[in-house]
Amino acid sequence: MNDAMHTTMSAAMNSANNDASKKPGKIMLVGIGPGSNEHMTARARAAIAEADTIIGYVTYIRLVTDLIEGKEIIKKSMTEELDRAIEAYERAKQGKKVALVSSGDAGVYGMAGPTFEVLFQAGWTPDSDIEVEIVPGASALNTCAALVGAPLTHDFCAISLSDLLTPWPVIARRLNAAADADFVVALYNPKSGRRTRQIQEARRLFLAHRRPDTPVAIVKSAYRPKQRIEFTTLDKMTECDIGMLSTVLIGNSSTFVRDGLMVTPRGYASKYDVENGGTHAGEQAGRSLSTGLNGWLETIRSSGKTAGELAVQYGLPASYIAATLAAEILDETPEADQENDSENAAGASA
Numbered sequence: 001m002n003d004a005m006h007t008t009m010s011a012a013m014n015s016a017n018n019d020a021s022k023k024p025g026k027i028m029l030v031g032i033g034p035g036s037n038e039h040m041t042a043r044a045r046a047a048i049a050e051a052d053t054i055i056g057y058v059t060y061i062r063l064v065t066d067l068i069e070g071k072e073i074i075k076k077s078m079t080e081e082l083d084r085a086i087e088a089y090e091r092a093k094q095g096k097k098v099a100l101v102s103s104g105d106a107g108v109y110g111m112a113g114p115t116f117e118v119l120f121q122a123g124w125t126p127d128s129d130i131e132v133e134i135v136p137g138a139s140a141l142n143t144c145a146a147l148v149g150a151p152l153t154h155d156f157c158a159i160s161l162s163d164l165l166t167p168w169p170v171i172a173r174r175l176n177a178a179a180d181a182d183f184v185v186a187l188y189n190p191k192s193g194r195r196t197r198q199i200q201e202a203r204r205l206f207l208a209h210r211r212p213d214t215p216v217a218i219v220k221s222a223y224r225p226k227q228r229i230e231f232t233t234l235d236k237m238t239e240c241d242i243g244m245l246s247t248v249l250i251g252n253s254s255t256f257v258r259d260g261l262m263v264t265p266r267g268y269a270s271k272y273d274v275e276n277g278g279t280h281a282g283e284q285a286g287r288s289l290s291t292g293l294n295g296w297l298e299t300i301r302s303s304g305k306t307a308g309e310l311a312v313q314y315g316l317p318a319s320y321i322a323a324t325l326a327a328e329i330l331d332e333t334p335e336a337d338q339e340n341d342s343e344n345a346a347g348a349s350a
């Protein structure tokens with residue numbers, strides 16, 4: 001938080017503290033989902049109904065028009081997140097129930113973070129008179145994924161390409177790390193009228209680690225009237241129509257597109273014969289893969305290689321490999337396995 005922002009927030013907080021009312025207010029951070037009524041949760045609707053004041057970005061307010069008749073409406077522009085949080089706090093101090101609406105989930109690049117920053121700055125604690133409720137919503141990565149198939153069935157991460165508050169080298173390092181580690185990636189805020197080059201840089205970084213034909217899905221305005229879905233590849237993704245309301249889903253090295261569906265395998269084929277359900281040689285149902293932690297430890301211990309050589313081979317820190325090699329050997333007897341059986345089974349189930 002910069003000094004100017006800090007001063008503005010402190011001034012607003014002081015004024016709010018001075019006319020402190022005894023009546024307890026409430027702030028509800030409401031994720032309204034992608035934008036269609038059907039995909040808003042019952043609690044989100046009830047929270048909006050319960051509120052006397054609705055605060056949000058104009059577009060989000062428009063998405064809930066039918067729920068807000070007769071309430072005080074405070075519309076703010078895109079860049080006024082802190083103002084929205086300060087307004088919410090001021091109203092709550094006056095005993096109002098305030099719904100701060102965010103698209104998707106309020107905790108995913110939404111209003112939850114800035115609101116807590118403002119509240120803590122003002123000396124608020126969870127024991128204070130003002131109650132804060134976070135109402136979860138389906139985030140763009142869930143809703144966009146649902147529209148294109150099952151792209152997030154294995155490890156994934158979200159990265160925002162917005163450099164309005166985050167330095168580019170930080171974003172670039174995260175993109176590079178995610179691409180290198182073979183995460184499926186959901187890119188939020190991929191492009192705007194002014195920010196057109198960030199998506200090209202993201203493509204360049206990903207191409208350093210992934211095949212040009214890696215599947216990519218671009219979902220614009222998911223579950224809204226102008227919804228548009230495009231399947232493309234990493235190489236060609238920047239030729240597509242991408243904007244402020246798009247989420248870009250980049251597959252990992254196993255993701256495929258078949259019959260119009262983007263799918264990232266969960267990994268069953270590494271252990272099972274998908275045709276007949278039997279396990280491959282050397283694998284057991286309900287047990288870690290032969291290349292899981294225990295199998296891997298055996299491999300590196302018997303390799304005769306140094307920690308430095310293994311570090312290069314596996315792309316892991318030499319200090320980690322050295323510590324692992326030095327650690328006690330785990331109890332891998334059938335009795336120990338038996339004790340952990342139920343836990344293993346729970347961990348492996350969907």
Ligand SMILES: C[S@@+](CC[C@H](N)C(=O)[O-])C[C@H]1O[C@@H](n2cnc3c(N)ncnc32)[C@H](O)[C@@H]1O
Binds near residue numbers: 102103105141219247
């Ligand atoms: C400031 S972030 C807000 C994210 C939101 N809190 C969420 O959980 O989805 C805005 C970005 O979310 C993504 N987004 C939000 N709603 C979307 C929708 N209906 N369809 C596609 N992408 C969406 C876009 O990447 C957009 O640039």
